Amino acid sequence: MDSAEFSRDPYPLLAALRSRGPVQQVRTGNGRTTWVVTGWAEARSALADARLSKDTARYFADRPGKRNLAPAVSRTMLATDPPHHGRLRKLAMKAFTPAAVARLEPRIRAIAEELADALAARGSADLVEEFAVPLPIAVISELLGVPEADRAAVRRWSHDLFAAAAPDTVDRASHALGDYMTELIAARRQDLGDDVLSGLIAARDEADQLSEAELVSLAVLLVVAGHETTTHLIGNGMLALLQDDALRSRLRADPGLLPAAVEEFLRHDAPITLATFRFATEPIELGGARIGAGEVVLVSPGAANRDPAQFSAPDEVRLDRHIRTARPDRPERPNGPGRPHRPESPPRPEQPNGHQCPNGPQRGRHSEGPERSGGHLSFGHGPHHCLGAPLARVEARIAFEVLLTRFPGIRPAVASWDALEWRRTRLMRGLASLPVTLGR
């Protein structure tokens, strides 16, 4: 399967890999081998396994001649292990709690409505370029106080950082983002506002919890981690909606179902489909595989989310799997071929870091709360569980609501689904464009 075909539809290949076993060794393009985790239970356990490290500096220190991650992202929480990881994460956590994000909701809605106004002025649009891209960029830029004039450049650098581009381009983008954030932080320090970046600067300067380089890295991580992923959630979700007239009508009639739809779109088409990186610090056994010390383990949220041992009819979009109604204690019983039954919703939901949910098992409607322990792995799991998940959920819910309400006659404007263009990146899956007619 070539990379264009994989970008268009990676799921047959991921399913074929999983059918050989939940943890498989594969040969990569450059002739090396790597482990890929495709089973849901194995992926969830790997994501929280302290013997699997994300400390890329440590990984590359033992491999002279190999390049570490780009400097602007190699000092972040995403590339460190506990306990150091907790120190880096703690400072940013407050800005992204569900309560903090709920306060942003009116502004997110206003941005989404402004974008919809611009679309409404015309009969057709590219939903990716004109809605799914600018919404998350505007939101995270406002949060961090990135001026409007700089947003196109920030977008280009972030894009280059993740795109399957030449190493030089990645390095240039990483340096440009690092330099940009260094200057932005220096300027903001002279004139602190009420944005997230000002809060981080004040917290650092008061308590000296972070080095200046760590602060720059954190700001770069926040600006890049949040936008392309959220763009793909909105783009892939709109594609699922355009492919299903009944689903569109159901959500338009009952917007209370939107949070469940967001969860199902995350599960069905994970923006980070292929891989999150880890390496083994000691020999471990996972899903029947023996992984040697130093070997790379790629955990695939996209594959795990479609594991038939965890989700029945995993290739189908079904809101109902996220809606707990009268009998949350009686989940449906998916049966995987030759593997033990694992229900979609075990009885005690957990918070991402292993704390028990204070509200007990969810009853009634789904809410934008912490992960259920039987849910998708699109935001990861364990100590590195996505910090921006509450923000991404709210942005996507508002995006779908605004688009469905403002454009009830929205229709795809492509000759066939196969004609759609997908972005070719190393880790993510998302549409490069989604042409639509907006109707009335």
Ligand code: HEM
């Ligand atoms: C971590 C996915 C949106 C900030 C992660 C991880 C995943 C993920 C899978 C864990 C990686 C691993 O364990 O190796 C997503 C998806 C998003 C999204 C699918 C949108 C749909 C956001 C947003 C922000 C953000 C909006 C911030 C504004 C972060 C940060 C981490 C992270 C800071 C690192 C957490 C840590 O290492 O402790 N994300 N993300 N993400 N995400 Fe997101």
